[in-house]
Amino acid sequence: MxxxxxxxxxxxxxxxxxxxxxxxxxxxxxWGAGLLKSFSLQNDIRQACTxxxxxxxxxxxxxxxxxxxxxxxxxxxxxxxxxxxxDVPSIIGDDCEAAVQSTGLGKEAVIIxxxxxxxxxxxxxxxxxxxxxxxxxxxEQIKRSVNLIGVCPDDFKADADIKEIKRLLSxxxxxxxxxxxxxxxxxxxxxxxxxxxxxxxQGVGLAEHMKEVFGIPYLEMDYPYGLQGTMEFLExxxxxxxxxxxxxxxxxxxxxxxxxxxxxxxxxxxxxxGDFHARPLAQFLAGELGFDIExxxxxxxxxxxxxxxxxxxxxxxGSSFELGIAIEMExxxxxxxxxxxxLVSISDAPFAxxxxxxxxxxxxxxxxxxxxxxxLRYRKA
Amino acid sequence: xxxxxxLFGRDCKLSGSVYAVSEIKGALSLIHGPAGCAFHxxxxxxxxxxxxxxxxxxxxxxxxxxxxxxxxxxxxIKNTYKRYHPSLIVILPTCVSALIGDDxxxxxxxxxxxxxxxxxxxxxxxFSNRNRESADDLMQEAAKSWIKPQPNACxxxxxxxxxVVKALIDQLMxxxxxxxxxxxxxxFGRYRGCFERCLKEIQKIFTDIGIxxxxxxxxxxxxxxxxxxxxxxxxxxxxxxxxxxxxxxFGTEYFRKRPNHYGIQGTERFFLEVASALSLEGEAExxxxxxxxxxxxxxxxxxxxxxxxxxxxSASGFLINPYLTKVLKNDLGANIKYFxxxxxxxxxMNASDETLKIMLENMEKLIEEWELGFEFIINxxxxxxxxxxxxxxxxLSDRPLPDNHAADIGAxxxxxxxxxxxxxxxxxxxxxxxxxxxxxxTQNRTSIKRSYPIISRFRYNPIDYPLIQxxxxxxSCEMWSEIWRHRRDERxxx
Numbered sequence: 001m002x003x004x005x006x007x008x009x010x011x012x013x014x015x016x017x018x019x020x021x022x023x024x025x026x027x028x029x030x031w032g033a034g035l036l037k038s039f040s041l042q043n044d045i046r047q048a049c050t051x052x053x054x055x056x057x058x059x060x061x062x063x064x065x066x067x068x069x070x071x072x073x074x075x076x077x078x079x080x081x082x083x084x085x086x087d088v089p090s091i092i093g094d095d096c097e098a099a100v101q102s103t104g105l106g107k108e109a110v111i112i113x114x115x116x117x118x119x120x121x122x123x124x125x126x127x128x129x130x131x132x133x134x135x136x137x138x139x140e141q142i143k144r145s146v147n148l149i150g151v152c153p154d155d156f157k158a159d160a161d162i163k164e165i166k167r168l169l170s171x172x173x174x175x176x177x178x179x180x181x182x183x184x185x186x187x188x189x190x191x192x193x194x195x196x197x198x199x200x201x202q203g204v205g206l207a208e209h210m211k212e213v214f215g216i217p218y219l220e221m222d223y224p225y226g227l228q229g230t231m232e233f234l235e236x237x238x239x240x241x242x243x244x245x246x247x248x249x250x251x252x253x254x255x256x257x258x259x260x261x262x263x264x265x266x267x268x269x270x271x272x273x274g275d276f277h278a279r280p281l282a283q284f285l286a287g288e289l290g291f292d293i294e295x296x297x298x299x300x301x302x303x304x305x306x307x308x309x310x311x312x313x314x315x316x317x318g319s320s321f322e323l324g325i326a327i328e329m330e331x332x333x334x335x336x337x338x339x340x341x342x343l344v345s346i347s348d349a350p351f352a353x354x355x356x357x358x359x360x361x362x363x364x365x366x367x368x369x370x371x372x373x374x375x376l377r378y379r380k381a
Numbered sequence: 382x383x384x385x386x387x388l389f390g391r392d393c394k395l396s397g398s399v400y401a402v403s404e405i406k407g408a409l410s411l412i413h414g415p416a417g418c419a420f421h422x423x424x425x426x427x428x429x430x431x432x433x434x435x436x437x438x439x440x441x442x443x444x445x446x447x448x449x450x451x452x453x454x455x456x457x458i459k460n461t462y463k464r465y466h467p468s469l470i471v472i473l474p475t476c477v478s479a480l481i482g483d484d485x486x487x488x489x490x491x492x493x494x495x496x497x498x499x500x501x502x503x504x505x506x507x508f509s510n511r512n513r514e515s516a517d518d519l520m521q522e523a524a525k526s527w528i529k530p531q532p533n534a535c536x537x538x539x540x541x542x543x544x545v546v547k548a549l550i551d552q553l554m555x556x557x558x559x560x561x562x563x564x565x566x567x568x569f570g571r572y573r574g575c576f577e578r579c580l581k582e583i584q585k586i587f588t589d590i591g592i593x594x595x596x597x598x599x600x601x602x603x604x605x606x607x608x609x610x611x612x613x614x615x616x617x618x619x620x621x622x623x624x625x626x627x628x629x630x631f632g633t634e635y636f637r638k639r640p641n642h643y644g645i646q647g648t649e650r651f652f653l654e655v656a657s658a659l660s661l662e663g664e665a666e667x668x669x670x671x672x673x674x675x676x677x678x679x680x681x682x683x684x685x686x687x688x689x690x691x692x693x694x695s696a697s698g699f700l701i702n703p704y705l706t707k708v709l710k711n712d713l714g715a716n717i718k719y720f721x722x723x724x725x726x727x728x729x730m731n732a733s734d735e736t737l738k739i740m741l742e743n744m745e746k747l748i749e750e751w752e753l754g755f756e757f758i759i760n761x762x763x764x765x766x767x768x769x770x771x772x773x774x775x776x777l778s779d780r781p782l783p784d785n786h787a788a789d790i791g792a793x794x795x796x797x798x799x800x801x802x803x804x805x806x807x808x809x810x811x812x813x814x815x816x817x818x819x820x821x822x823t824q825n826r827t828s829i830k831r832s833y834p835i836i837s838r839f840r841y842n843p844i845d846y847p848l849i850q851x852x853x854x855x856x857s858c859e860m861w862s863e864i865w866r867h868r869r870d871e872r873x874x875x
Contacts, residue, residue, distance in 0.1 A: 001438065004417025020853075026476055028393020028507040032421030035386050042385070045854045049390055051864055057480070057508055071863050075856040087415060088508060091446065091480045116417035117477055118443050306464070321423060324434020341424065341432075 001321070002299045003339075006086045007033055008124025009114035011152045011338075012132070013082040014046065015181020016188050020078040021047045024065050024096060025086035029116070037154045039341040044153070048072055052088050061089050062099040069103040079185045080108040082132070090115035108135065108185075120300055122202055122275065125152075129180065129206035132188070138214060139193035144241060145177040147194040149203035149218075150276070153182045156340035160350035165224065168234060168353050172243050180206070192216065196240055201276025223277050224352050225360065226284030254358050261365050262289065271295035271308045273318040274337035281317060281336060289361070291315075315368065332367040336360075383426040388729070388845055388858045391510070391865075392426050393418075397541020398473050398505040399436065400427035404599035405606065407468035409435060411461050413454055413485065414475025416440040418507075437461040437470075441477060451483050455492055462496045468603040469553070471545065472502040479506035489552075499603060501552040503544050516731045524740040527640050527703055527747060546598065546623035549606050550630060557611035562659050563595040565612040565633070567619065576600065579806045589668040590656050609633075614658055618807075634658070638807065643704040645680070645712045645812055649673045676809040683816035684714030690774040690823050693719035693792075694755075697726045699801050700779040701740065703747040708804065709777065710753050713816045717755045717777075719769050720748065724760055725844045729862050766790040775823060781847070795822045 006025070010033040013021045023030040030049035038045065048071070050056075050064040065083070072081055085096050096111045112131040114124050129149075148165065151158055159182075166176050177194040178187045180203060197207045197218035207218035219240055224233035227250060238245035255262065270291045272282045278296060285291040294311035297304035305325055308316065316326045317334045320342045326333035335343055336351060350356035351363075383392075395412070399422045402410045410433070412419040419438030439457040441450040454472070461470055474485055485502045493500055522531050564587070568580060584594050595612035596605040610631035617624045617637050624635040636658050642651035649669045656665030692715050694706055701722055709715045722744070724737050732740075745757055758765065770776060770792030781796040800818050803811040840850035845858055 001420050001423075002416045002440075003420040004415050006417050007420065018853075020857075026393070026507040027391040027510055028395055028422075028476075029417070031386065031390045031392045031396075032417070032424075034390055035382070035424060036421060038382065038386055043849050043851055043854060045389055045851075045857045047389065048857060048860045049864065051391075052508055054509055067867055068860075068864055071860050071867075075860045075863070077852065077856075087477050088480065091477065115443075116415035117441055117446050120416075321432065321434065324432070327434075342430070 004116035005124035008121035009128035012128035150200035161352035164353035222280035401545035409467035
């Protein structure tokens, strides 16, 4: 099941870490977007809502939006307010632009139209980044610098993965200029200083726009899972930046310690569902751990449950929402993709990069060893 | 997490409906709206840690918005049955499907014969969420009912759960012959730990009296709901409008649990009054005498322990109910010296000055009338709390306080929220468990003390615990509170 355009836009907007995101929606849409974020970022609440109700359906929601903007102005000191207009204002035809202009905010404001019925979560993310792109300013280029585009703050392992990617790039003396969508307003505005944009699965629209406007080339990259995936990731970037690349010496010692387990798991049937993270993860699982991928599916497809139930899957990779199928099938679930709400990640234990490969492998082996179908049966009951 | 998120917003009416449907064994929600609605509604606040994995959605798109989504709905009803084989499909419209004006009633009638399961629809569109004034109205009615039972005057439309029950009455229940001395029990919480235990206790006592439980609504099967009208009496804990509707349609009278049914004597009174409504007083008296005696015997030792400590009760949430404090003092023998009420969190919930005035006045009146003998303090300053903490052994609080708050006031705090659900049960055993919990908390079972807990190293907002003292978090909380207050002002001025 896909989260829809509004949620995608919310994730892009809240990826500017000091922005206030004002959701012009009824209470439920605001609740859902905020709830999913708050499982892993409990000290980062920067969203507000106009709480549209029947009154707004009849008389329009512009007055409520104005009141909320004034309230935001007096309570929040964020440098920018991003108004996300959802399904209801889109249908009743609110003029959000006029409401914002007549309020006199005295600070930057961006309006993003994101009715949920108008597209997928990915569409919402892409369109929102394009709506935010006018905030960017021409900057002097910083040599050997890149922007990472496509990482959201509420992605599982986002912070740890970014840290690991930065570490790997720094080995080749490449710096990360801005991480979109996990940066401050100021960092977002100076994104055009990068020499190269790296699109990690989503945000290609913004990269294309930056290429046209600022002349910054971009690479569409697979999320760097696995030893092989990480190596290819780095090679591609270094080649593009014309940087000499020397492979990080692979430390196979940790894997040697559990080689019997890895042999035991070799050839296991697994299934993977997710967003753009799913395919590169499946490549690692098949290519390096030797799993057989029974079903590989995206959230936008509806047939995953049926396909998996009809497969020989012994381990499932997905979001927390896949626990239902895992319970049904009595197999372990490895959560790797948004939304993850029944696990937290606060340590420097990434899934991306060479370090991430270790943690991911550890996670997989532990899930297999510690798996208790009794527990799942209990939950099923 | 649900309580925390309520500092910054409210959940959708749809989530109440999704939760209510999940209580019915064999029922499945079909959300008629964009994919995003169904995506997050699987995490309904009623069972946040037990998400609803099986949920169908029509995933309507822009095309549906322009041309209407009735065909999409028809198709998805059939697909939902094919995929999940439920006994009942509950169609839940959203803001979008309501705004585009789909004829859901017509589709239901039309397609009923084509799917081999029951089919109903519920008014669940999010923009008609619970009325902005309703929290205040409900609180005010509750405060008045402490003194005198209130008529069903206030508007409770919009929580989503009540709408589901009303839809079941109107569209699913069937006329049946009455089974003498049988009752329906309104009971939510199939996914909560104490549900089965509480239900078993009620059923056992009813059986001993000679009352049979016809069905438990909503924690029952679809067939159970259909035959609900065969009960002689409905026993309700909250859903009065639905009970009134059932009385109107099927003639089923109802009995409502009231504030004076809390506590051991209150629980006894509850069973006696239900029995009386069925003319079974004689049978009930001996059963209840035995149950009460057995409970009091179990509690005697607890009382002996608790009387040796001096307590203050600090209430900002569920304990703002004089009957519940009476339980602590009279039933469990807690030696309470101060009853401290903080009204800020009620204000954040949209409580008006008038409501707070009625609440506090009625509370004071009852404390005096019941001769509870503790001092009643409203919105104390920090110095007052420090003074109180010096004069008591423990502060019983209905919200968890990290140790730096407790250290500020110099008190040992016992957090009652883990056992709050027991206070609201209709269960003799529940009160024994509360007593045991307090005894356990007042006895040092190990010598390991808390040194410097990690959560005590954060600064918290003094009003909205557990809100961290972070500019953005506090601003978001204040802004939500203001937006919500604006709504009240808007209606008042209309």
